[in-house]
Amino acid sequence: MNDQLPAQHVDALLEAAVAAPSMHNTQPWRFEIDGHVIDVYLDGSRTLPAEDPTGRAMRIAAGAATFNLRCAAESLGYGTWFGLAPYPREEPDLLARIVLEPTASRDEELRDLAVQIPYRHTDRQPSDDTPLAEEVRVRLLQAAYAEGAELTWLGQDQVRAVLDLILDTDLREIRDWRRRAERARWVGGVRTADGVPSTALGPRSARYPAAVRDLATHPADRIRPEQSFEQHPDLAVLSTACDDPADHVAAGAALERILLVATRDGVSASFLNQPLEYDDLRQRVQRLTGRPGHAHMIIRFGRSRRPSQTRTGRRPVTEFLPKGSS
Numbered sequence: 001m002n003d004q005l006p007a008q009h010v011d012a013l014l015e016a017a018v019a020a021p022s023m024h025n026t027q028p029w030r031f032e033i034d035g036h037v038i039d040v041y042l043d044g045s046r047t048l049p050a051e052d053p054t055g056r057a058m059r060i061a062a063g064a065a066t067f068n069l070r071c072a073a074e075s076l077g078y079g080t081w082f083g084l085a086p087y088p089r090e091e092p093d094l095l096a097r098i099v100l101e102p103t104a105s106r107d108e109e110l111r112d113l114a115v116q117i118p119y120r121h122t123d124r125q126p127s128d129d130t131p132l133a134e135e136v137r138v139r140l141l142q143a144a145y146a147e148g149a150e151l152t153w154l155g156q157d158q159v160r161a162v163l164d165l166i167l168d169t170d171l172r173e174i175r176d177w178r179r180r181a182e183r184a185r186w187v188g189g190v191r192t193a194d195g196v197p198s199t200a201l202g203p204r205s206a207r208y209p210a211a212v213r214d215l216a217t218h219p220a221d222r223i224r225p226e227q228s229f230e231q232h233p234d235l236a237v238l239s240t241a242c243d244d245p246a247d248h249v250a251a252g253a254a255l256e257r258i259l260l261v262a263t264r265d266g267v268s269a270s271f272l273n274q275p276l277e278y279d280d281l282r283q284r285v286q287r288l289t290g291r292p293g294h295a296h297m298i299i300r301f302g303r304s305r306r307p308s309q310t311r312t313g314r315r316p317v318t319e320f321l322p323k324g325s326s
């Protein structure tokens with residue numbers, strides 16, 4: 001076996017990895033490659049201290065990037081072994097170690113999902129009110145299980161309870177200028193390499209609280225056109241049994257697997273994570289699922305009436321590698 005991965009494989013692997021979702025599109029990961037081993041690290045210069053003080057959202061994003069890496073590796077003909085947050089005490093920033101080796105036995109599902117990576121994106125457009133087909137829900141549940149996580153669909157009463165928690169979150173945020181200032185640094189305006197541009201925000205909801213998160217902070221974004229969103233949103237909560245760093249990374253892998261399966265099924269997704277950014281409300285969201293565990297994402301699934309064409313930008317892959325290594 002040749003010691004180093006070919007340069008074009010490295011590019012393809014990293015391009016797939018960085019297409020993953022991350023809170024406010026901070027892309028909080030960096031990679032070190034040694035032979036056929038890829039290490040995924042947190043990038044400490046891309047933290048969100050006010051909104052993500054413990055780094056949980058960063059670890060979820062890194063988990064999503066790791067899943068994309070595994071899919072891309074499969075489509076290039078490699079099998080993968082991996083460990084998540086393998087040394088939490090000694091090396092807390094090392095979130096995944098992936099070993100690639102040429103293989104004849106293929107994971108066809110990962111190869112198939114790799115095709116969806118460029119098409120997946122967060123869609124904050126209104127959806128129609130038709131509930132998702134049962135077989136689609138089951139496929140999304142199975143995607144979560146495959147990565148060691150759990151997806152719970154919320155009934156109408158639970159959806160109402162989540163919307164109440166969103167109201168609660170917004171009232172807290174009004175008093176918290178640090179959170180608002182932090183978001184303003186990442187959201188709104190024209191952004192091509194990172195952050196969330198105004199064009200990705202989607203319309204404002206005509207009703208409040210809404211089934212879509214309005215990330216806008218800049219005055220110009222606050223006056224964008226209104227539309228009515230679905231009355232009965234399809235919401236689900238992604239959870240893990242434990243709440244250690246490796247569980248956050250696994251939740252991220254499960255998230256990306258779910259989103260790629262959804263993309264393949266023509267299902268759009270966006271997130272209502274604001275209650276999960278407060279520990280007490282996060283526990284209340286988990287209690288709403290009726291199961292033990294720890295909630296990581298509230299996902300709104302749907303079929304957009306006018307699917308969003310907007311893509312958020314990504315930095316060039318060389319920026320994610322140590323200087324001088326590319």
Ligand SMILES: Cc1cc2nc3c(=O)[nH]c(=O)nc-3n(C[C@H](O)[C@H](O)[C@H](O)COP(=O)(O)O)c2cc1C
Nearest residue numbers: 021022023024025057060121122213271272273312
């Ligand atoms: C941990 C995490 C939390 C997120 N929370 C929200 C949220 O509450 N509302 C929202 O609209 N998008 C949320 N997002 C989506 C990001 O804004 C989105 O992934 C990022 O802007 C990149 O855009 P893309 O998903 O279209 O590639 C979240 C993503 C992650 C990984």
